[in-house]
Amino acid sequence: MFTDVHDRAGAAVLPLVLRQEADSSDESFLLRAEDLEARVEALHQEGRRVRAFMLVHPNNPLGDVYSPQLLSDLMDVCARHEIHFISDEIYALSIFTDEDEPSSRPPFRSVLSLPHPDPDRTHVLWGLSKDFGLAGLRVGVVVSRCAELMTCLRAIAIYNLVRRLLPPTEQRETRPYYRHARGRLEAMARRVKGGTAALFVWFSIRDFMETDSAEEEMEIHAQLMRAGVYVVPGSKLYGSDPGWIRLIFSVREEELDEGLRRIESVLKSRRKETA
CATH class of the missing domain: 3.90.1150.10 (Aspartate Aminotransferase, domain 1)
Structure with missing residues (x-):
């Protein structure tokens, strides 16, 4: 992400620090919409313009899956501040559950399955490299309603017919x-x-x-x-x-x-x- 956004696009990449509880494991590194809003407002007060929020979902490196309510709350924050919401769902099919450990964690839901408060600024990324174990194959998907973005992507994309795909991560x-x-x-x-x-x-x-x-x-x-x-x-x-x-x-x-x-x-x- 840093290489793509910073080195190639010349944009500043700033982290949103997740809340960490001192004496817990599964309940630490919490992502909250109010923390995102506070971070955006603090950067605005510094005179900095926040153009986009990129969420890796499922999370890398935590392996967390976020609830539809949290995803909606995060999109609402971005819509209020006119920020592009980018959901990188590169691990969308690499979901597993531990049958011996019943969990209250939510099942994976793509941002595509939810209402978008600002459709033109909502974008979803996916590719074959992780779920299909094809790290060197540069084949991916960008789902967006932003006409300007799609015009730019069409100018640089290479289109080929993919005849056969292997099953994703089992x-x-x-x-x-x-x-x-x-x-x-x-x-x-x-x-x-x-x-x-x-x-x-x-x-x-x-x-x-x-x-x-x-x-x-x-x-x-x-x-x-x-x-x-x-x-x-x-x-x-x-x-x-x-x-x-x-x-x-x-x-x-x-x-x-x-x-x-x-x-x-x-x-x-x-x-x-x-x-």
């Missing part, structure tokens, strides 16, 4: 990998953020840190990388509080087990160092 195949990764990480670290979508587990490493600093988070990240585990530190995903890591679990079972074993080894060594 929920029954995804769920066991998520449960396995989450269970192993919960045994290593106290806090693991529960999710119902996408391909990630978001877990805390704060119990293995002495200073709660971004520098120490990056130090642990470097240790994991040296151990041969590619993960993403929270500070690189606009995390406001250091000490979170994103792990992708959509790999072969033996690779996932080996990666988790290496993570455990690094964290155990950190525990000995800080003891």
